[in-house]
Amino acid sequence: MIELQDVTKVYPNGVKALHNVSVKIEKSQFVYLVGPSGAGKSTFIKLMYREEKPTSGNIYINGQNITRIKNRHTPYLRRSVGVVFQDYKLLPRLTSFENVAFALEVTERPSREIKKRVMEVLDLVNLKHKARSYPHELSGGEQQRVAIARALVNQPNILIADEPTGNLDPDTSWEIMQLFERINMNGTTVIMATHDKEIVNAMKKRVIAIEGGRIVRDELRGDYGYED
Numbered sequence: 655m656i657e658l659q660d661v662t663k664v665y666p667n668g669v670k671a672l673h674n675v676s677v678k679i680e681k682s683q684f685v686y687l688v689g690p691s692g693a694g695k696s697t698f699i700k701l702m703y704r705e706e707k708p709t710s711g712n713i714y715i716n717g718q719n720i721t722r723i724k725n726r727h728t729p730y731l732r733r734s735v736g737v738v739f740q741d742y743k744l745l746p747r748l749t750s751f752e753n754v755a756f757a758l759e760v761t762e763r764p765s766r767e768i769k770k771r772v773m774e775v776l777d778l779v780n781l782k783h784k785a786r787s788y789p790h791e792l793s794g795g796e797q798q799r800v801a802i803a804r805a806l807v808n809q810p811n812i813l814i815a816d817e818p819t820g821n822l823d824p825d826t827s828w829e830i831m832q833l834f835e836r837i838n839m840n841g842t843t844v845i846m847a848t849h850d851k852e853i854v855n856a857m858k859k860r861v862i863a864i865e866g867g868r869i870v871r872d873e874l875r876g877d878y879g880y881e882d
């Protein structure tokens with residue numbers, strides 16, 4: 655369902671962030687991307703939702719070669735790939751409800767249908783009661799749950815997250831992980847870049863380690879494997 659074939663990414667300043675990376679991720683897998691700072695994890699993630707394009711190689715998402723699609727088709731790709739960031743990236747002047755609704759791809763759908771879908775995903779992240787709150791009125795964990803609801807509103811079959819617990823305390827991080835686990839149990843592929851050793855070691859999922867732009871380890875029930 656996700657396949658990188660011999661992918662290399664060189665940024666315009668000459669930094670080679672990924673070197674000939676080839677990997678397959680099956681449907682409904684849960685994958686941690688680990689590795690030292692600057693290893694290429696964020697670059698790997700950005701390539702999957704076409705925030706960056708590879709310099710060479712091919713990337714298949716749900717059978718489609720996304721290195722070949724036209725820029726105007728990127729929004730279609732983003733319906734099947736939800737993204738969550740470390741710093742939430744909510745729009746500050748919109749409520750939780752509006753942040754989620756804004757992401758919903760609407761093609762002349764009646765407003766009651768939009769409302770139903772948005773409330774469904776807010777319910778999934780246990781935040782129905784904060785639908786009218788603005789981001790600054792929410793805790794970090796709540797903001798991240800709104801961001802997860804936003805990532806899920808178009809029912810993507812892949813959820814990618816770049817250090818989603820990076821700004822959260824350990825208890826809140828565990829709540830977010832339980833949510834990811836629940837989303838994964840419903841069949842969504844989850845790929846998460848993280849520096850959180852405790853989480854990776856406790857969850858026993860597939861671990862792909864990247865160092866210097868290369869995959870150096872790939873284990874089905876792996877450990878974090880670094881000391882930080």
Ligand SMILES: Nc1ncnc2c1ncn2[C@@H]1O[C@H](COP(=O)(O)OP(=O)(O)OP(=O)(O)O)[C@@H](O)[C@H]1O
Nearest residue numbers: 665666667669671690691692693694695696697698
């Ligand atoms: N837009 C960019 N332009 C130039 N170089 C970049 C750009 N983005 C990242 N890099 C470089 O590419 C390399 C890989 O960076 P990347 O952000 O993918 O690493 P990372 O593993 O996610 O690191 P971290 O754990 O610190 O987030 C680094 O050397 C980084 O400085």
